[in-house]
Amino acid sequence: MTQYAHITGWGMCVPEKKLTNAALAQMVDTTDEWIRTRTGISERHIAGNEDTTASLATEAALRALQVANLRPDKVDLIIVSTSTPEYIFPATACVVQDRIGATKAGAFDLLAACSGFIFALNVASQAIQNGTIVNALVIGSETLSRIVDWGDRETCILFGDGAGAFVLQGRNDPGGYLSGVMRSDGSGGDLLNLPAGGSKIPTSLATIHEGLHYIHMNGREVFRFATRVMVQATQEAVQAAQLTLDDIQLVIPHQANLRIIEAAARGLDIPLERCMINLDRYGNTSTASIPIAACEAVESGRLKAGDKVVFVGFGAGLTWGASVVQWSAPSEVKRKVRPERYRLLARLRSVLLRVIRHFEGLIWGQ
Numbered sequence: 001m002t003q004y005a006h007i008t009g010w011g012m013c014v015p016e017k018k019l020t021n022a023a024l025a026q027m028v029d030t031t032d033e034w035i036r037t038r039t040g041i042s043e044r045h046i047a048g049n050e051d052t053t054a055s056l057a058t059e060a061a062l063r064a065l066q067v068a069n070l071r072p073d074k075v076d077l078i079i080v081s082t083s084t085p086e087y088i089f090p091a092t093a094c095v096v097q098d099r100i101g102a103t104k105a106g107a108f109d110l111l112a113a114c115s116g117f118i119f120a121l122n123v124a125s126q127a128i129q130n131g132t133i134v135n136a137l138v139i140g141s142e143t144l145s146r147i148v149d150w151g152d153r154e155t156c157i158l159f160g161d162g163a164g165a166f167v168l169q170g171r172n173d174p175g176g177y178l179s180g181v182m183r184s185d186g187s188g189g190d191l192l193n194l195p196a197g198g199s200k201i202p203t204s205l206a207t208i209h210e211g212l213h214y215i216h217m218n219g220r221e222v223f224r225f226a227t228r229v230m231v232q233a234t235q236e237a238v239q240a241a242q243l244t245l246d247d248i249q250l251v252i253p254h255q256a257n258l259r260i261i262e263a264a265a266r267g268l269d270i271p272l273e274r275c276m277i278n279l280d281r282y283g284n285t286s287t288a289s290i291p292i293a294a295c296e297a298v299e300s301g302r303l304k305a306g307d308k309v310v311f312v313g314f315g316a317g318l319t320w321g322a323s324v325v326q327w328s329a330p331s332e333v334k335r336k337v338r339p340e341r342y343r344l345l346a347r348l349r350s351v352l353l354r355v356i357r358h359f360e361g362l363i364w365g366q
């Protein structure tokens, strides 16, 4: 039987702490006016000491499960898309799996920078459509403030922290994920990168001294690339869904720069009002920006069940992509579940598993 991959839950979480342009102007040689006119950004949220990529992802995931009314132990797959993982390994997705008590889920991270959420959505939807799994959690989460050079005015003004999550569920009624486009061009890898900390340039005192553990970017080139691929990817995804742009109620673009979104709207010949924009309050949260914008679009009534929406993004890699989704209502509630209550059970389970593993080690290790 054909399974359609419906988005039945959505949730977001941003750190409490805000950083305004005025506050940034105290840190580097910039002004509120320059940042607003060149990027459209007014403020962004910045991780506090307690916030990490996994903690933000966990909150967003629990909120999405709440909307979907789905118990964590019913989740088959968790994908966390991030460029700022909790660790290089284990995967941040495994940390989330343990914290929410998703006892039956396979979990892995996906790295496609700011396009990551689009790629993860594609992978999870395919797995549902081909019948391999039924329920998936797709999360985009970033703490970019931890890899930003707060002395570099060209990059530190752009980024913010946050997480957004979707629950995807296989159902028989048509709708949900309609099409997806994923593209990459590694020849542009040097335009936006974090040079050190990988196998090519392991972290050393010298790399830290040279600031190679921070984001490096050629802003003008990334800008040019972005305006070109946003239009191209949107058109390809809409065509693959056998639709035209007139069928699309809302475009939710990656929230990097207002001028990039304006150029894309011009290129697509659609009014800017058909694009969801919230980067003024969050900055560029990389792979989290699309699900965060989707949550706010639902909240403000701009995205309703039955609407056809395009998600389109671009980022380091270079990578870019788009998907067309017919927005779904959450599944019918027969019995209300409270996923956040599983948090305590999940913690107990995690401790118990560690204790058992310890004793097993003592017994079998001898």
Ligand code: COA
Residues within 6 Å of the ligand: 029, 030, 031, 034, 035, 038, 039, 114, 153, 154, 157, 158, 192, 217, 219, 220, 222, 223, 256, 257, 284, 314, 315, 316
């Ligand atoms: N405040 C004040 N002046 C700044 C500044 C800041 N924060 N950052 C750069 N400038 C200066 C530059 O030094 C330059 O000065 P100069 O002319 O004396 O050399 C001038 O402003 C213009 O710089 P330019 O790089 O041409 O600005 P721009 O209009 O291209 O805007 C970006 C810069 C970074 C905002 C823009 O290129 C951009 O958004 N690119 C895409 C980046 C992106 O989206 N990255 C993430 C991808 S997922």
